[in-house]
Amino acid sequence: MSGATLVADGDRPREGGPDRKAIDVAVGVLLATNGDFLLTSRPEGKVYAGYWEFPGGKLEAGETVEQALRRELHEEIGIVIAAAEPWRVELVDYPHALVRLSFCKVRAWTGQLEMREGQRFAWATLPVAQSPVLPGALPVLDWLAAERGFPGATCA
Ligand SMILES: Nc1nc2c([nH]c(=O)n2[C@@H]2O[C@H](COP(=O)(O)OP(=O)(O)OP(=O)(O)O)[C@@H](O)[C@H]2O)c(=O)[nH]1
Numbered sequence: 001m002s003g004a005t006l007v008a009d010g011d012r013p014r015e016g017g018p019d020r021k022a023i024d025v026a027v028g029v030l031l032a033t034n035g036d037f038l039l040t041s042r043p044e045g046k047v048y049a050g051y052w053e054f055p056g057g058k059l060e061a062g063e064t065v066e067q068a069l070r071r072e073l074h075e076e077i078g079i080v081i082a083a084a085e086p087w088r089v090e091l092v093d094y095p096h097a098l099v100r101l102s103f104c105k106v107r108a109w110t111g112q113l114e115m116r117e118g119q120r121f122a123w124a125t126l127p128v129a130q131s132p133v134l135p136g137a138l139p140v141l142d143w144l145a146a147e148r149g150f151p152g153a154t155c156a
Contacts, residue, residue, distance in 0.1 A: 004135035005093040022091060022100040026069035027056035029087065029140060030106045036123040037144065039130050039137075040077065043117040047096050052122075053134040054103070065102040073106075077121070078114030081106050088143060092136040101136055126150045 030038040039052045057072035059065065066084045073081055084104035092099050115121055122130055126145055133141065133154065141153035 003095055006135075006139065007091045007093050020098050022098045024059040024065070024068075025056060025099050025101050026059060026065040026072060026084075027054045027101050027103045027137075028069050028073055028081065028084065028106045029054050029103055029144075030109070032123060035148075036125055038113075039122050039124045039128070039133075040115070041120040042134065043119050047094075048134055051132050051134040051137075052128075052130040053137045054140060056101075065104065069104055069106075073109075076115075076117055076119070078116055079109040079111040082108035082110075088140075090136065090139055094136075099136065103140060127152045127155045129155055131155070 028038075032038075038055065040055045042048050042051050042053055044050075055073055055077050056069060057076065059068040060071075063071070065086070069084050070081055073079055084106055087103045087105050090101045090103070092101060113121060124130060126141070126148065127150075128141055131154070138153070145151070145153040
């Protein structure tokens with residue numbers, strides 16, 4: 001997992017000193033009724049372009065995780081989500097940023113998927129065939145695998 005370190009919440013960040021502030025990110029794990037989950041590729045021009053991730057983005061000032069997720073998923077993939085179910089929070093220390101990822105499960109939405117930033121998308125199953133997966137998205141595959149009693153999260 002080059003270039004990123006998963007750190008337990010409360011651990012001191014690896015770079016930038018103790019004052020390095022985490023950037024809050026809201027991330028959606030969209031679950032279809034058959035259990036498939038949505039992966040999208042990071043658009044050109046962003047760090048880790050082309051890597052597979054779960055859709056989402058940074059919180060804007062004053063937003064809650066759910067508000068940010070609702071806005072980001074509408075802006076980026078064209079859907080309006082129903083409830084966002086808070087799931088797990090993970091701190092990831094990248095060279096470019098320290099991010100706090102708040103993952104939410106989303107089981108219902110309206111609208112058709114429309115990749116508004118030129119991303120690719122895939123309804124994925126375990127083991128995940130899409131590659132490469134963003135380091136900060138890999139643990140989610142393990143969590144899903146654990147929930148489902150599935151032995152291997154990726155094909156690698
Ligand atoms: N959306 C998303 N971001 C993730 C995941 N895992 C992970 O480490 N991240 C990190 O969280 C941050 C999200 O930033 P972003 O650039 O996608 O967010 P954004 O759309 O608001 O960015 P912008 O400033 O370009 O508009 C990135 O540093 C990204 O590497 C994931 O599964 N989904």
